[in-house]
Amino acid sequence: MSESNGCAMRYSGFRVIKEALTGHRGWGPAWRDPEPQPSYDYVIIGGGGHGLATAYYLARHFGKKRIAVLEKGWIGGGNVGRNTTIIRSNYLLDGNEPFYEYSLKLWEGLEQELNYNAMVSQRGILNLYHNDAQRDAFVRRGNAMILSGADAELLSVEQIRARYPFLDFANARFPIRGGLAQHRGGTVRHDAVAWGYARGADSHGVDIIQNCEVTGFRIENGVCKGVETSRGYIGAGKVASCVAGSSSRVMALAGMRLPIESHVLQAFVSEGLKPLLPGVITFGAGHFYCSQSDKGGLVFGGDIDGYNSYAQRGNLPTVEDVCESGMALIPALGRARLLRMWGGVMDMSMDGSPIIDRTHVDGLYFNGGWCYGGFKATPASGMAYAHLLATDTPHETATAYRFDRFRRGLMIDEKGMGAQPNLH
Amino acid sequence: MIIHHPLLGPRDAQEFTYLGDASLIDRPDWQAEHAVDRFHDYLYLRDNPAGEHRELWFHEVGDRSWLVVTRNTLTHEITSVELARDVARSRGRSK
Ligand SMILES: Cc1cc2nc3c(=O)[nH]c(=O)nc-3n(C[C@H](O)[C@H](O)[C@H](O)COP(=O)(O)OP(=O)(O)OC[C@H]3O[C@@H](n4cnc5c(N)ncnc54)[C@H](O)[C@@H]3O)c2cc1C
Numbered sequence: 001m002s003e004s005n006g007c008a009m010r011y012s013g014f015r016v017i018k019e020a021l022t023g024h025r026g027w028g029p030a031w032r033d034p035e036p037q038p039s040y041d042y043v044i045i046g047g048g049g050h051g052l053a054t055a056y057y058l059a060r061h062f063g064k065k066r067i068a069v070l071e072k073g074w075i076g077g078g079n080v081g082r083n084t085t086i087i088r089s090n091y092l093l094d095g096n097e098p099f100y101e102y103s104l105k106l107w108e109g110l111e112q113e114l115n116y117n118a119m120v121s122q123r124g125i126l127n128l129y130h131n132d133a134q135r136d137a138f139v140r141r142g143n144a145m146i147l148s149g150a151d152a153e154l155l156s157v158e159q160i161r162a163r164y165p166f167l168d169f170a171n172a173r174f175p176i177r178g179g180l181a182q183h184r185g186g187t188v189r190h191d192a193v194a195w196g197y198a199r200g201a202d203s204h205g206v207d208i209i210q211n212c213e214v215t216g217f218r219i220e221n222g223v224c225k226g227v228e229t230s231r232g233y234i235g236a237g238k239v240a241s242c243v244a245g246s247s248s249r250v251m252a253l254a255g256m257r258l259p260i261e262s263h264v265l266q267a268f269v270s271e272g273l274k275p276l277l278p279g280v281i282t283f284g285a286g287h288f289y290c291s292q293s294d295k296g297g298l299v300f301g302g303d304i305d306g307y308n309s310y311a312q313r314g315n316l317p318t319v320e321d322v323c324e325s326g327m328a329l330i331p332a333l334g335r336a337r338l339l340r341m342w343g344g345v346m347d348m349s350m351d352g353s354p355i356i357d358r359t360h361v362d363g364l365y366f367n368g369g370w371c372y373g374g375f376k377a378t379p380a381s382g383m384a385y386a387h388l389l390a391t392d393t394p395h396e397t398a399t400a401y402r403f404d405r406f407r408r409g410l411m412i413d414e415k416g417m418g419a420q421p422n423l424h
Numbered sequence: 425m426i427i428h429h430p431l432l433g434p435r436d437a438q439e440f441t442y443l444g445d446a447s448l449i450d451r452p453d454w455q456a457e458h459a460v461d462r463f464h465d466y467l468y469l470r471d472n473p474a475g476e477h478r479e480l481w482f483h484e485v486g487d488r489s490w491l492v493v494t495r496n497t498l499t500h501e502i503t504s505v506e507l508a509r510d511v512a513r514s515r516g517r518s519k
Contacts, residue, residue, distance in 0.1 A: 249474055252471075257465070259468040259470070260470065260472060261472050262472055262474075307442045307479070308497045317438045350468045406468040
């Protein structure tokens, strides 16, 4: 494993101009493509956003060496490259809100930290409400956010109309009565997050090994010694699973059953349009959220399909439901053509909140259960998981994300739905 | 998806609500030893397989019967549909 390498070129405006004038011949690959070593101190399974962020913080902030990320396909091919890119910290419960606010703060410094343009755009997120009870619930949530150091503002219909004049304010069934805004929320270029963390981790000596599927664990006397992979056995001091929708499949290889079901979530992009939607908006009467990408496409989604699935594609009834919700909020949406739609496999947990914890096997750690909200968590998840791996104690913002919370009745159930993953 | 209801024939999956793994039929005995552990596992842990999955669907806007559907979670193909009542009885459950 090399400590330094030729890939770690600094990006800057000057560099862009210089390369433009010299035929772009000076750009090197952003990370190496190393052969796996026989063993590492830390093996992270899964080259999604969370796995790469974990490797980066482990190397950069905890000074650890001999780290590998094993990815069965290519980095960014999982949910980190499939999500609708929304970041926010508008949670209610104590177990969650400090963690997500910490994540948002890490997003705010991410590009400087990584020297990488991840297109972090704090264009604001607005959750609309449609009746008095919902207003009261949103006020409460806004107050909880402020108590955790986040920003929240209740907006009137007039304030919303000034920014989003085209919404169906007078909808007969679900009139818009106001909204809860978090101005520091927004969007981030999703695959740039994977690439930025990969480049950062690589430049601190992490081996990112693609096309390397973990197919088993070597566990002796309750201690995890390493992993079997499609590229041979790799020994490890500590093994950290971080495979999102594949969590149950991978942990089953270690004989574990998880409080998780895998479900498919779909997303949609319209044809490119002129600037229309300045921020992220969510409908309060159905499940629908929408933003406009910098290329002009309206990016939107809604509910998960609702049944166990590993198919990475959904079915038409959900497409219809999402589009109906969209039309109820933005009638003009009906004039735009849908360009693309796809699905990702979500690790839906039993209370809708994640797990970052040790397992009963020594040296084997787990990070998962992100449901459809793990993109915004990427920086804090990486930091908290690195903290756990490096110190064997939870990060101060992630103390509630334990396996035993179900046994102890300490569920973190934002919506109060109970142990029914498809309702979170 | 089309679910071939044993009594009503082919029905759109939209008529159903989904509960989850059919092992939920096997409710633990609350008087058994380690009942707390068993209820924890029953309530919260799932096999969550990629491939064949036996699962409970409720015909909410139909005849309100519970079905056990065997479906492949990688392809969404449904290979068998039984009345949950029959499945429960065949496992020795009386009600
Ligand atoms: C359509 C959609 C919309 C979403 N929208 C949002 C949103 O707006 N905001 C938000 O916060 N979140 C959103 N999410 C959720 C978010 O994308 C995920 O929670 C998050 O990306 C999961 O973490 P990850 O990036 O590490 O996962 P992934 O990118 O899925 O990484 C896991 C990796 O593990 C690899 N892997 C699996 N098995 C193995 C194995 N055996 N060996 C080696 N590697 C393996 C996979 O190939 C994959 O690359 C959305 C998700 C989807 C699908």
